[in-house]
Structure formats: structure tokens, C-alpha cells
Amino acid sequence: MTRIATLLLSLFAFSAAEAATVLITGASRGIGFEFAKRYAEQKWDVIATARSPEDDEALQALASAHSNVRLEVLDVTDHAGIDALATKLKNTPIDVLINNAGVAGGRNTQDFGAVDYSVFNDVMNINVLGPLKVTEAFLDHVAASDQKKIINISSSEGRLSQVRGSRQPFYRASKSALNMVMKNVSIHPTVQEKGVIIGLLTPGFVDTDFTAGLPKQMMIDVETSVSRSMAMIEKYDLEMSGRYFANTGEEMTW
Numbered sequence: 678m679t680r681i682a683t684l685l686l687s688l689f690a691f692s693a694a695e696a697a698t699v700l701i702t703g704a705s706r707g708i709g710f711e712f713a714k715r716y717a718e719q720k721w722d723v724i725a726t727a728r729s730p731e732d733d734e735a736l737q738a739l740a741s742a743h744s745n746v747r748l749e750v751l752d753v754t755d756h757a758g759i760d761a762l763a764t765k766l767k768n769t770p771i772d773v774l775i776n777n778a779g780v781a782g783g784r785n786t787q788d789f790g791a792v793d794y795s796v797f798n799d800v801m802n803i804n805v806l807g808p809l810k811v812t813e814a815f816l817d818h819v820a821a822s823d824q825k826k827i828i829n830i831s832s833s834e835g836r837l838s839q840v841r842g843s844r845q846p847f848y849r850a851s852k853s854a855l856n857m858v859m860k861n862v863s864i865h866p867t868v869q870e871k872g873v874i875i876g877l878l879t880p881g882f883v884d885t886d887f888t889a890g891l892p893k894q895m896m897i898d899v900e901t902s903v904s905r906s907m908a909m910i911e912k913y914d915l916e917m918s919g920r921y922f923a924n925t926g927e928e929m930t931w
């Protein structure tokens with residue numbers, strides 16, 4: 678082999694080894710889609726997961742435009758499906774896992790006196806049990822990576838100390854529960870031994886389908902939100918693990 682060929686091969690091996698990998702849940706729309714797009718533009722290997730990526734035009738277009746984007750089916754309520762994807766990706770280290778998928782549960786379903794308990798179950802399944810199961814299933818993939826970060830998209834609505842006015846109890850309860858569950862995960866001996874960082878991040882009040890019908894004056898656009906979140910994700914280290922931050926950098930009260 679010539680010296681030039683050897684040099685080219687080692688350069689290729691170096692750049693291949695350098696690409697970090699991110700896995701995102703709920704990448705079909707809103708904040709999750711923007712994460713997928715932005716990490717793809719930054720040349721990360723992106724595993725964009727969604728309930729039905731094969732039918733999703735935006736995700737299909739993203740994957741066509743970026744060879745570093747891989748689409749995978751993942752419904753965070755389907756625990757067998759989560760395990761199957763973890764097995765399929767068992768040799769893939771994941772530097773950053775973003776537990777982003779989430780729902781609010783509607784507005785008329787959550788009124789005290791007319792509570793729709795099946796919707797409450799759905800909200801807890803998607804917003805709390807889902808991220809927990811994904812974290813259990815992919816812990817070793819994250820532990821095998823260089824960055825070792827699991828970032829959970831929480832909400833300022835999850836702060837017990839800041840509840841003013843009665844609204845959206847399912848959603849608020851789910852994000853408080855997510856915070857508690859992930860705080861516990863962050864101090865679990867297995868997680869600490871593996872050196873995995875558990876982040877809790879609020880994205881701001883963001884203009885997505887999630888906030889449709891709410892006044893837009895106080896909202897930020899999804900690009901701004903995700904830029905801030907990506908900067909915070911880069912900063913997250915072991916000392917910040919299990920702590921709860923706004924994506925602007927401010928530490929949140931529980």
C-alpha cells in the first residue's frame with residue numbers, strides 16, 4: 678500500500694471515529710425534529726426515532742438530504758419495541774440520548790370533577806414510563822460512548838414550588854414525576870458506576886404543535902429553543918447530573 682493510501686485510510690478512520698451519535702425520541706415534529714435536523718447539520722450520526730417514520734415526509738426528506746441520519750420506529754409506550762431497538766443497535770455507542778417525546782393530554786380532559794383517567798394514564802405512560810424504559814434499555818449504549826449523556830426534556834410546569842392556578846394537572850404531574858424518576862436514576866449505583874450523566878432540561882415556551890392555540894407573544898421559536906438546549910447539552914457534566922436546568926442555563930427550583 679502506498680504512503681498516500683495509508684494516510685487517506687488513517688484520516689478516514691480518524692473522522693469515522695470522531696462522529697458522535699445522538700438518539701432522539703419523538704423526532705417527527707417540533708423540538709425533536711429540530712434536534713434531529715441540527716445535529717445532522719453538525720455532522721453527528723443521528724438516530725431519529727418516531728412512531729411511523731416511514732409515513733413522515735419531513736423525516737424522509739431529512740434522511741434523504743443527510744446520509745448521517747438514520748430513521749427508526751419507536752413508540753415510547755411499546756416496551757417490547759424499545760427492547761427490540763436496543764438489541765438492534767447493541768453495537769452502537771450513543772453519546773447523547775434525548776428523551777424528548779411528550780404529550781400534554783388535552784385541555785378538557787384534566788378538569789377536576791370530570792377527570793378522564795384513561796388520558797391521565799396515557800400521559801404518564803408517554804411522559805414518565807417511556808423515558809424510564811428508554812433509559813433502562815439504552816443505558817449500556819450510552820455508557821459505551823465518549824459523552825455518556827441522557828437528557829430528558831422536562832418542563833417548568835413540573836415545578837411543585839411554582840404552581841399558581843389550577844391547570845393541566847396530568848401534564849404537570851407527569852413532568853414532576855419525570856424529574857423525580859430521573860433524579861433517582863442519576864444517583865443509582867449502576868448509573869454512577871458507568872459514569873452516565875442524567876440531564877433534566879426545560880426548553881422554554883416554544884412555538885410547536887404542543888402550544889397551538891396559546892398566545893404566541895411569550896413564545897420562542899423552535900430554532901432558538903433547540904440552539905439553547907444544544908449549548909446546555911454540551912455543557913452537561915457529571916457534576917450537573919440529576920440537576921434541573923432551563924436551557925438558558927438557570928438552575929430550576931423543583
Ligand SMILES: NC(=O)c1ccc[n+]([C@@H]2O[C@H](COP(=O)([O-])OP(=O)(O)OC[C@H]3O[C@@H](n4cnc5c(N)ncnc54)[C@H](OP(=O)(O)O)[C@@H]3O)[C@@H](O)[C@H]2O)c1
Nearest residue numbers: 703705706707708752753777778779832882883885886887
Ligand atoms: N413546546 C413547549 O413549549 C414545551 C415546553 C416545555 C416542555 N416541552 C416538552 O418538549 C417535548 C417536545 O415537545 P414539542 O413542543 O416538540 O411537542 P410536539 O410538537 O407536540 O411533538 C411531540 C412529539 O412527541 C411524539 N410522541 C408523542 N407520543 C409519542 C409516543 N408514544 N412515542 C413516541 N413519540 C411520541 C410526537 O410524535 P407523533 O408525531 O407521532 O405524534 C411528536 O414527535 C415534550 O416532552 C414536551 O413536554 C415543550
